[in-house]
Amino acid sequence: METTTRSWTLGELAELLGGTLDGPTESRICRPVPAGSSDSEGITFAESPEYLARVQTTSVGAVLVPKGTASVGIPTIQVDRPREAFGRLLALSHRPLPIAPGIHPTAVVSPEARIADTASVGAFAVVERNSTIGPGCRIYPFAYVGENCVLGADVVIFPHAVLYQDVRVGDRSIVHAGAVIGADGFGFVWDGPKRNRRVKVAQVGRVTLGNDVEVGALTAIDRATAGETVVEAGVKLDNLVQIGHNCTIGEHTVIAGQTAVGGSSIVGRRNEIGGQVAVNDHVTMGDDIALAGRTGVTKNLEDPGVYWGVPAKPIIKAKRISNLVDKLPDMHKKMRDLEARLAELEQKHK
Numbered sequence: 001m002e003t004t005t006r007s008w009t010l011g012e013l014a015e016l017l018g019g020t021l022d023g024p025t026e027s028r029i030c031r032p033v034p035a036g037s038s039d040s041e042g043i044t045f046a047e048s049p050e051y052l053a054r055v056q057t058t059s060v061g062a063v064l065v066p067k068g069t070a071s072v073g074i075p076t077i078q079v080d081r082p083r084e085a086f087g088r089l090l091a092l093s094h095r096p097l098p099i100a101p102g103i104h105p106t107a108v109v110s111p112e113a114r115i116a117d118t119a120s121v122g123a124f125a126v127v128e129r130n131s132t133i134g135p136g137c138r139i140y141p142f143a144y145v146g147e148n149c150v151l152g153a154d155v156v157i158f159p160h161a162v163l164y165q166d167v168r169v170g171d172r173s174i175v176h177a178g179a180v181i182g183a184d185g186f187g188f189v190w191d192g193p194k195r196n197r198r199v200k201v202a203q204v205g206r207v208t209l210g211n212d213v214e215v216g217a218l219t220a221i222d223r224a225t226a227g228e229t230v231v232e233a234g235v236k237l238d239n240l241v242q243i244g245h246n247c248t249i250g251e252h253t254v255i256a257g258q259t260a261v262g263g264s265s266i267v268g269r270r271n272e273i274g275g276q277v278a279v280n281d282h283v284t285m286g287d288d289i290a291l292a293g294r295t296g297v298t299k300n301l302e303d304p305g306v307y308w309g310v311p312a313k314p315i316i317k318a319k320r321i322s323n324l325v326d327k328l329p330d331m332h333k334k335m336r337d338l339e340a341r342l343a344e345l346e347q348k349h350k
Contacts, residue, residue: 009025010028019085024075027062029041036058045086052072064076064079064085099138109126119138120137123141128147129148131148143157146163146166146182149165155175158174158177158217162182163175164180167182167223169209171212173210174213182207184223204225205229207222207229208230209231210230216240216241220241220243222263241259244262246263250268259278262281269287271290273290273291274291277294284301292308296311
């Protein structure tokens with residue numbers, strides 16, 4: 001496992017990325033950097049003349065450019081698709097958090113838990129009874145896996161993530177630091193006709209995550225009141241997302257940060273949900289729907305398309321309404337002026 005930052009000579013990078021170098025082969029590059037950076041040990045990319053001109057004002061170590069680009073005064077690697085090559089470089093630069101193989105001596109693992117031989121359980125992590133940790137899993141320090149949880153193969157649970165109990169996590173899924181899966185659903189009722197106090201409704205269901213799901217840091221997925229909360233295969237949840245009890249999130253849907261989905265809602269497949277979106281409880285959304293940021297979904301949405309606003313409307317209609325709202329003060333003034341003129345005319349004809 002990588003424990004230090006990698007570096008390459010420009011010659012090595014050109015060979016790795018299948019490009020042609022215009023510059024010194026032995027210059028060393030330590031990291032990818034954003035366009036505009038002046039990091040002399042960094043490399044960025046420029047796929048348009050505008051970005052290339054921006055890069056030329058910096059002292060960056062090198063830049064990935066399209067094939068056929070003329071010399072620009074700084075080292076370049078010419079490739080077919082600079083953005084794609086930069087993505088490959090990002091993958092090469094990624095270093096997983098270190099964790100030793102096996103079970104750390106300070107981890108607390110129930111004798112009734114089943115841990116695959118190839119799994120890793122970090123320092124001070126807890127795995128409760130009747131839980132199963134599959135092959136290749138990495139349970140990082142201070143993570144908590146409650147009783148009756150099942151983790152498939154190659155699951156990663158980052159530090160301080162919490163799986164309460166009865167949580168099933170599919171193969172290759174990732175739960176980032178501080179995420180909480182399986183906390184109680186938000187259920188309370190009044191204690192009787194006099195409504196003196198709210199009484200908690202027991203939440204006894206479970207949570208199921210499909211294969212290749214990624215749960216962002218500090219995201220919460222509530223356990224079902226009864227039955228299960230389901231996040232299907234390939235779903236990606238950003239940081240600070242709230243999924244209420246008994247929800248179903250359809251496969252390959254992506255949800256951006258600070259979005260909340262109310263309990264018992266169904267979100268379709270391949271949906272794209274922007275930041276700070278609110279979805280009412282008991283709402284059903286179809287497949288291939290996109291919600292712009294800060295949209296409020298108050299009723300079912302069936303047709304594919306892009307929606308915006310509160311309540312959610314097709315985005316073209318929502319933009320027209322928004323434009324009209326900006327004109328309301330002038331429209332109101334004109335209306336008052338017309339009312340005054342009409343009143344004058346009525347007085348003259350009396």
